[in-house]
Amino acid sequence: MKKKVVSVLLSAAMVASLLAGCGSSGGSSAASSSAPAASEAAPAASEAAPASEAAPASEAASTEAAAAGAHAGDDDKLTGTEFEGLKANEAYNFAVVVKSFQSTYWQAAIKGMDMAAGELGVTYDAQGPNSESDIADQVNMLNSAITGGPAGIGLAACDTTSVLDSLQDAKDANVPVVCFDTGVADAPDGSVVATVATDNTQAGEVAAEHMYEAVKDVIASAEGQVRIGEVNQDATALNIQQRGLGFINKMIELVKADGKTVAVTGNEFYVNAAEGADGDESSADVIIEVAVPAQTTVELCTTEASTILSKEDCIAIFGSNQTSAEGLLAANSNLNLLGSDAAGGDVIGVGFDAGSVIKGAIADGTMYGAVTQSPLMMGYYMIYALTKAANGDSVTDLPTDGYWYNAENMNDAEIAPNLYD
Amino acid sequence: MENKKKFVLEQKWIVLIIVILLYGFFSIVSKEFHKTSTMVMMLDSTYYVLLMAIGVTFPLITGGVDLSIGTGMVCYALTGGYLVKFLGLPSWVGMLVAVLFGLIVGIWNGCLVSILGLPPFLATLCSCMITRGLGSMMAHNFAVPWPGVKEPGGWFHRIFKYTIGSGRKASNYPVGVLVLAVVIIIMIFVLNHTRIGRYTIAIGSNKEATRLSGVNVKIYHIAAYTISGLFAGLASVAYAAAVPTIQPGTGAGLELDAIGGAIVGGVSAAGGYGSVEGTLIGVFVIQLLKTGLPFIGLEANWQQIITGLVLIGAVIVDVLKQRKAALAGD
Numbered sequence: 001m002k003k004k005v006v007s008v009l010l011s012a013a014m015v016a017s018l019l020a021g022c023g024s025s026g027g028s029s030a031a032s033s034s035a036p037a038a039s040e041a042a043p044a045a046s047e048a049a050p051a052s053e054a055a056p057a058s059e060a061a062s063t064e065a066a067a068a069g070a071h072a073g074d075d076d077k078l079t080g081t082e083f084e085g086l087k088a089n090e091a092y093n094f095a096v097v098v099k100s101f102q103s104t105y106w107q108a109a110i111k112g113m114d115m116a117a118g119e120l121g122v123t124y125d126a127q128g129p130n131s132e133s134d135i136a137d138q139v140n141m142l143n144s145a146i147t148g149g150p151a152g153i154g155l156a157a158c159d160t161t162s163v164l165d166s167l168q169d170a171k172d173a174n175v176p177v178v179c180f181d182t183g184v185a186d187a188p189d190g191s192v193v194a195t196v197a198t199d200n201t202q203a204g205e206v207a208a209e210h211m212y213e214a215v216k217d218v219i220a221s222a223e224g225q226v227r228i229g230e231v232n233q234d235a236t237a238l239n240i241q242q243r244g245l246g247f248i249n250k251m252i253e254l255v256k257a258d259g260k261t262v263a264v265t266g267n268e269f270y271v272n273a274a275e276g277a278d279g280d281e282s283s284a285d286v287i288i289e290v291a292v293p294a295q296t297t298v299e300l301c302t303t304e305a306s307t308i309l310s311k312e313d314c315i316a317i318f319g320s321n322q323t324s325a326e327g328l329l330a331a332n333s334n335l336n337l338l339g340s341d342a343a344g345g346d347v348i349g350v351g352f353d354a355g356s357v358i359k360g361a362i363a364d365g366t367m368y369g370a371v372t373q374s375p376l377m378m379g380y381y382m383i384y385a386l387t388k389a390a391n392g393d394s395v396t397d398l399p400t401d402g403y404w405y406n407a408e409n410m411n412d413a414e415i416a417p418n419l420y421d
Numbered sequence: 422m423e424n425k426k427k428f429v430l431e432q433k434w435i436v437l438i439i440v441i442l443l444y445g446f447f448s449i450v451s452k453e454f455h456k457t458s459t460m461v462m463m464l465d466s467t468y469y470v471l472l473m474a475i476g477v478t479f480p481l482i483t484g485g486v487d488l489s490i491g492t493g494m495v496c497y498a499l500t501g502g503y504l505v506k507f508l509g510l511p512s513w514v515g516m517l518v519a520v521l522f523g524l525i526v527g528i529w530n531g532c533l534v535s536i537l538g539l540p541p542f543l544a545t546l547c548s549c550m551i552t553r554g555l556g557s558m559m560a561h562n563f564a565v566p567w568p569g570v571k572e573p574g575g576w577f578h579r580i581f582k583y584t585i586g587s588g589r590k591a592s593n594y595p596v597g598v599l600v601l602a603v604v605i606i607i608m609i610f611v612l613n614h615t616r617i618g619r620y621t622i623a624i625g626s627n628k629e630a631t632r633l634s635g636v637n638v639k640i641y642h643i644a645a646y647t648i649s650g651l652f653a654g655l656a657s658v659a660y661a662a663a664v665p666t667i668q669p670g671t672g673a674g675l676e677l678d679a680i681g682g683a684i685v686g687g688v689s690a691a692g693g694y695g696s697v698e699g700t701l702i703g704v705f706v707i708q709l710l711k712t713g714l715p716f717i718g719l720e721a722n723w724q725q726i727i728t729g730l731v732l733i734g735a736v737i738v739d740v741l742k743q744r745k746a747a748l749a750g751d
Binding site: 100298306323333345 | 453454459461462466557564569582584589591592593663665666668670712715716718725
């Protein structure tokens with residue numbers, strides 16, 4: 001008996017070591033031969049992130065200096081906004097409560113705040129819980145910020161219902177609150193003076209415009225039907241709905257403008273909410289197929305992306321947030337269809353947000369491009385909005401743009417700070 | 422005893438027929454489903470569910486359950502991945518840490534259940550919460566990407582999927598099938614021909630009788646949970662190879678795919694019998710539904726409802742089986 005066990009274990013160990021051996025030698029040869037410089041750069045950049053984490057203060061200081069250098073006298077961010085020519089009446093001190101400091105997304109927001117504070121001559125104290133799910137901690141921070149009597153509070157709420165009482169307190173204490181990144185829909189009247197958040201409809205439209213640019217010749221010369229896919233993580237969250245519909249409606253508009261017919265199929269919500277589709281599924285020149293997974297996991301997004309990508313007539317696909325965009329890439333790891341040469345038969349993949357996986361895929365040309373939100377601009381405008389409110393003027397909500405990025409511009413000074421790992 | 426064995430065998434074969442029918446049905450309805458690439462994609466996510474399911478088969482047979490495997494797997498993948506991606510350690514260190522972490526949580530679960538006598542449902546539910554928090558903490562709340570297949574240290578992807586060529590000409594070979602076949606053969610042997618396996622079944626059939634016959638029940642009870650933890654650790658490596666970025670705070674619900682697979686494959690929810698090969702077949706039912714239903718264009722909500730209904734079917738078979746056994750005076 002024992003001998004049997006030992007022999008089985010030994011043979012298992014041998015097989016394991018064989019496999020391990022194959023694996024590692026294969027790995028090193030692939031590493032030395034493949035991988036263009038750009039994709040090498042991605043892991044290096046992400047490795048640097050935790051190191052800078054250790055000294056956020058010094059990093060913030062240095063980027064402030066760099067940003068000031070890059071943007072000296074550069075007022076185009078304010079042109080056309082209500083903040084043009086805004087001056088702070090006093091050297092206000094604001095309190096800012098972010099969702100957490102851990103992700104580079106929030107580090108980018110801090111950079112924007114530093115830029116604005118430097119330009120206006122105001123100061124702020126930022127705090128945030130250890131993680132975006134530490135809701136109670138964040139409420140405590142918000143409450144103590146209100147007690148401190150700042151000139152205003154910038155808030156990115158982890159949970160939009162938990163902060164309602166605190167917002168009432170802020171209103172009672174006459175502290176104006178500007179929400180950024182995430183709006184609080186049910187905020188007590190008058191407590192939140194303005195919300196600075198991504199215009200998700202516009203962000204979806206940006207994705208559609210750039211995707212259409214890449215595939216319009218393919219659509220024009222197509223002999224049969226072609227299919228454009230969209231994977232939305234869900235059909236319930238407002239920001240995903242807006243992004244998904246922004247993309248669909250813009251795509252319909254663009255396709256129709258070139259004299260083609262279009263039909264929308266797939267998820268019921270998006271099919272019903274889409275506007276302007278004139279074609280029938282069986283006869284339309286272009287089909288926009290919308291897939292929504294049963295749960296918001298990468299695995300299920302992968303399956304949904306595969307169902308669309310597997311179809312012969314699929315020419316392009318959009319993943320409307322980080323999870324679904326990574327799902328496209330995971331599906332592509334089996335299908336190997338994505339690329340940047342639509343005329344040559346590549347399927348054009350467009351993503352949303354960032355993260356090292358998406359950035360790597362864009363840098364090496366697997367993914368055509370993506371839309372990023374701008375935490376930097378949200379932080380920047382939030383400080384301006386607070387200053388204007390503290391001056392005693394009224395402020396309106398300010399939607400920030402989604403920005404297109406691809407292999408060419410992803411390292412630009414305007415884009416790179418927004419692309420978190 | 423003979424009667425029971427026969428019945429387990431029967432359910433296993435029935436389920437195998439269901440697997441073949443499902444595959445045939447999906448292939449006829451959707452020609453995309455029939456593609457090799459779809460099969461390879463399904464296998465990607467089958468590896469980690471199957472590894473979890475093989476592990477959790479042992480606590481299930483003892484009459485317990487391990488709910489911590491889903492969040493546990495993500496926790497170990499986060500921890501190992503953090504070491505590799507952010508601290509620059511070699512991939513094998515991350516993998517080793519992930520597997521050992523799983524082993525330790527398995528021993529912990531075993532001790533809670535066996536020595537402290539906590540109900541397995543509660544003990545492992547607590548571990549589920551703990552591993553969920555611990556995973557986020559270990560990764561410092563970062564979403565953790567393990568090295569990609571083309572990056573240095575990405576060799577572990579090739580344990581499961583070997584890619585030849587690049588770009589549109591690349592072809593993928595699901596070599597994980599061979600690896601899993603070896604693991605399954607070993608675990609079939611462990612369950613049926615070693616003390617650990619046989620006492621696991623004995624504990625599930627009648628714990629008191631097993632104890633009275635002089636078996637150190639506590640140790641073997643711990644062993645069952647340790648195997649479950651170890652396999653959750655192994656699953657975390659397969660998960661890291663299948664998912665581009667491991668997100669902190671996720672993983673809850675994945676254990677249900679594994680447990681569901683084991684139950685569908687004929688492991689008794691009340692303990693006492695089950696088989697590794699049955700679990701293998703059961704997992705394929707779950708995975709076929711998960712992959713196939715989207716391919717035939719079924720809406721997301723229906724996918725969950727149908728998967729739930731299939732599970733009820735399997736549990737009803739189990740209940741009928743027990744009633745029959747009780748009637749037979751067994």
